[in-house]
Amino acid sequence: MSDSAQNLGRDSAAQAGAIRALIADDDPAIRLVLRHRLEAEGWHVAETADSGATLEALRGGRFDVALVDIIMPGAGGLEVLTAAREEGCATPIVVITAASTMNNAIEALKRGARDYLTKPFENLDLVVTTAARAAETAAQAAELERVKNELGRTLVGGELIGRSPAIQEVYKLIGRVVSNDKIDVVLISGESGTGKELVARAIHFSSRPRQPFIPINCSAIPHGLVESELFGHERGAFTGAAERRAGKFEVAGAGTLFLDEIGDLPLELQPKLLRALQQREFTRVGSSETQRLEARIIAATNQDLEAAVAARRFREDLYFRLRVILIHLPPLRQRREDLPELTDYFVAKAVRDMGSLVTAVSPEARAKLQAYDWPGNVRELENTVLRAALLAPGNTIRADDIIPARSPSAPAGAGDAESAATDSFATLIARRVAQHLEKANGEEPRGLYQKLVAEIERPLIEQTMRRAEGNQVRAARILGLNRNTLRKKLVDLGIATRKLPFD
Ligand SMILES: Nc1ncnc2c1ncn2[C@@H]1O[C@H](COP(=O)(O)OP(=O)(O)OP(=O)(O)O)[C@@H](O)[C@H]1O
Numbered sequence: 001m002s003d004s005a006q007n008l009g010r011d012s013a014a015q016a017g018a019i020r021a022l023i024a025d026d027d028p029a030i031r032l033v034l035r036h037r038l039e040a041e042g043w044h045v046a047e048t049a050d051s052g053a054t055l056e057a058l059r060g061g062r063f064d065v066a067l068v069d070i071i072m073p074g075a076g077g078l079e080v081l082t083a084a085r086e087e088g089c090a091t092p093i094v095v096i097t098a099a100s101t102m103n104n105a106i107e108a109l110k111r112g113a114r115d116y117l118t119k120p121f122e123n124l125d126l127v128v129t130t131a132a133r134a135a136e137t138a139a140q141a142a143e144l145e146r147v148k149n150e151l152g153r154t155l156v157g158g159e160l161i162g163r164s165p166a167i168q169e170v171y172k173l174i175g176r177v178v179s180n181d182k183i184d185v186v187l188i189s190g191e192s193g194t195g196k197e198l199v200a201r202a203i204h205f206s207s208r209p210r211q212p213f214i215p216i217n218c219s220a221i222p223h224g225l226v227e228s229e230l231f232g233h234e235r236g237a238f239t240g241a242a243e244r245r246a247g248k249f250e251v252a253g254a255g256t257l258f259l260d261e262i263g264d265l266p267l268e269l270q271p272k273l274l275r276a277l278q279q280r281e282f283t284r285v286g287s288s289e290t291q292r293l294e295a296r297i298i299a300a301t302n303q304d305l306e307a308a309v310a311a312r313r314f315r316e317d318l319y320f321r322l323r324v325i326l327i328h329l330p331p332l333r334q335r336r337e338d339l340p341e342l343t344d345y346f347v348a349k350a351v352r353d354m355g356s357l358v359t360a361v362s363p364e365a366r367a368k369l370q371a372y373d374w375p376g377n378v379r380e381l382e383n384t385v386l387r388a389a390l391l392a393p394g395n396t397i398r399a400d401d402i403i404p405a406r407s408p409s410a411p412a413g414a415g416d417a418e419s420a421a422t423d424s425f426a427t428l429i430a431r432r433v434a435q436h437l438e439k440a441n442g443e444e445p446r447g448l449y450q451k452l453v454a455e456i457e458r459p460l461i462e463q464t465m466r467r468a469e470g471n472q473v474r475a476a477r478i479l480g481l482n483r484n485t486l487r488k489k490l491v492d493l494g495i496a497t498r499k500l501p502f503d
């Protein structure tokens with residue numbers, strides 16, 4: 001593996017400089033041994049010998065990790081721990097406890113210690129790895145906070161990411177539409193996955209947020225039903241029209257009607273849509289009464305409508321009416337300068353929404369993202385990055401974790417392995433729901449919620465336990481579960497666990 005960030009694991013805390021450790025123990029011999037060993041690792045070491053001085057040192061917040069003896073002159077290590085936590089001290093604390101007082105270790109973990117070490121030290125390497133890991137987890141938590149804050153800011157901007165000149169043109173056009181309520185027809189064009197629906201929503205929520213946003217996919221409605229879907233129908237208007245029904249035009253009110261895949265609108269309906277746009281009125285099927293069209297119409301297409309007009313699949317007059325305000329979304333390969341920001345945004349999304357622990361993207365991974373052509377555009381990038389963020393074994397996304405959905409290096413073969421590479425989490429869940437429904441042979445399935453939650457719970461807990469190297473306390477902390485809750489789930493799910501000494 002060529003990635004320069006591959007060693008991020010244990011070295012991350014040290015990257016900005018040496019790890020700063022505090023050794024708090026009243027036994028000078030212990031302090032000497034520990035100092036000697038940690039300094040040999042290149043760490044900066046400070047010492048304290050009683051509870052008061054230890055708490056004072058922790059208050060300064062200058063340490064990446066503190067090794068604190070439980071039995072010390074003064075209040076003792078456990079009290080130091082409690083006081084430090086209550087004062088909001090973020091330094092991770094590893095307690096040192098004599099083997100004979102193992103109950104103290106449990107108590108210490110309850111009070112927020114990151115880990116514990118037992119005296120006498122049989123293996124000083126274990127001291128180093130335990131302390132380094134504690135420092136690293138704290139550094140990660142801080143980084144996670146930073147990423148989340150960053151994300152909070154971008155969300156206010158409306159979730160449209162990118163600063164390339166090409167996308168700035170798009171922002172300008174959105175701005176023009178949003179600030180002019182008279183612009184009531186907009187056409188958005190662009191390849192699949194370039195963000196057409198996102199732009200439609202951005203326009204809607206920036207200009208008519210309190211009104212309905214009604215999306216309708218013209219290619220997904222059976223041919224004969226499109227008219228009634230759009231305009232509604234009167235009772236008895238056609239066979240099967242048992243009740244009077246409002247169409248999407250009516251439901252949209254003074255909001256936005258998003259006509260997706262407009263290129264697939266049946267030819268015979270195109271004059272009706274044109275009339276609605278020009279007269280600003282429409283009629284329900286089977287009615288003679290006209291209704292006012294208040295909604296803004298945003299149409300979207302990934303087809304070349306001009307070619308469709310030439311082929312007489314799309315009426316020219318409707319095309320001209322729709323394209324008065326045309327927003328064209330450039331394919332991602334024509335705005336590669338947006339890749340870093342988009343990538344960071346999707347990583348942050350994986351962290352916020354899916355519990356990914358990734359905090360960095362290696363330069364080699366970024367180079368791979370830059371080199372790829374992205375035929376599926378931002379959607380493909382999003383799925384690729386989310387997948388990498390969920391499956392990366394460490395905290396860094398490496399080049400090997402990047403498997404673009406449509407690239408030749410994507411896992412071969414149909415089936416679940418491949419779909420896992422291309423689908424978002426929501427899509428995977430949707431497929432499982434559909435499978436459960438199909439299995440039920442027309443009968444209503446039962447207990448679907450429990451079944452699906454159970455399906456998610458097992459891999460979630462297993463993978464977290466693996467990342468926590470079998471340490472239940474750490475796994476519980478990562479998951480945000482009470483340790484007893486986690487232990488019960490491990491038993492219930494029959495997941496094998498490493499025995500802790502005080503279990
Ligand atoms: N500029 C962007 N910033 C952030 N996310 C984006 C951006 N553009 C697209 N996305 C995301 O990419 C995904 C695809 O976008 P969207 O559904 O709007 O594409 P589309 O053009 O409508 O595609 P299709 O033609 O296949 O329907 C969505 O998850 C969307 O949030």
Ligand SMILES: [Mg+2]
Binds near residue numbers: 197260
């Ligand atoms: Mg779309």
